[in-house]
Amino acid sequence: MILTPEVLTIIIVNIIFIIFTLIAFIISIKISFQWNRDATTQLQYTLEKQSFLTATIIKYIFIIKIPLFLFFIFTLDKISFILPGAMCGAGVVDATAYGSPLFILKILNLYIFSYWLFLHNEDIKYENQPYTKLKFTLFNIASLLFITELIVEIMMFNAIDTTKIVDCCGTIYSSSATFYISDFFHIGNPILLAIFYSNFLFMISFYLLKKASLFAISNILFIITSIITLIVFFGTYIYEQPFHHCPFCFLQSDYYYIGYFLYTMLFIGTIFGIATGFIPSSNEIKERRYKISLTFNSFYLLSVSLYPILFYILNRVWL
DSSP: OOOOHHHHHHHHHHHHHHHHHHHHHHHHHHHHHHOOTTOOSHHHHHHHHHHHHHHHHHHHHHHHHHHHHHHHHHHHHHHTTTSTTOOSHHHHHTTSTTHHHHHHHHHHHHHHHHHHHHHHHHHTTSTTOTTHHHHHHHHHHHHHHHHHHHHHHHHHHHHOOTTSOOOOHHHHSSTTOSSGGGGGGGTOHHHHHHHHHHHHHHHHHHHHTTOHHHHHHHHHHHHHHHHHHIIIIIHHHHHTOTTOOOSSGGGSGGGTTHHHHHHHHHHHHHHHHHHHHHSOOOHHHHHHHHHHHHHHHHHHHHHHHHHHHHHHHHHSSOO
16 A cells, blocks of 8 residues: 555544544434424434434535545646656546546546535525435445445555556547547547537526536536546646646646646536536526536636637647
8 A cells, every 4th residue: 555644644534534424414314204393203303403403514514625636636637746647637547446446436426525625514504404304315425435435535545555666647538548438539629619619508508598417417518528628728838738638747836736726616617507507406506506507617628728729829739
């Protein structure tokens, strides 16, 4: 196992997370099967008190999970200097069989916990708490995914061999790589960009038509198209190198940590967009979520679009 102060911190926090998640999971199972808002029994009274406790635990897990995710990214970059061949976090992720599944799990859990928080905030607005059983049933699923994530994370750090040469990001993210993202390099930039910008235009259209479900779906697709075009096209203009496609390197100081800004804009914009379509709420709240989603997604789109435009203005050539 690779043991640095950063890795030890993550492992200790993960153990604490597992303990609190198991406590919340046990209580949420009881609430999912025994909750009856119309009942006046001692059991219902106990479940109501426990529901507030469990919701508080879940909220604090999520509040800590966001900065811990950023700390995880920082840790990957930090330990990349220890692994032969690695130049950034991409090499660390690719160093074991657990890296890529873990990263997908982490992103998925961020969205699930965010969705749960939206649902919880909507639920507590009403005296009869109509979504209590739904939100705790959702947490039962989320907690299993979350505990899986924590275990896989410990397994990943345990499996890292500091004497083994790993691939650098230039090898992992290239058209000749065996990694699944390499398939998108063969599609062609014009097609990928047309899909990316069309997706955003559809999003605006669904907002104007007030089609909340379609707006949410377009946000899910926007996550996918944004990540793909960032790796294949926009990232090369951030690096100003035509063959550098890494989605990790622009999280470093050499590129002014612009990656943190871009990913944060994309996350906030899309989670509000998803919540708009899949969480019942008043028209006023929906409108607010529409605007927040479009604002942050627009910031993301304009930010990544600015790089190739400025590059062309300064150099009179495209990469």
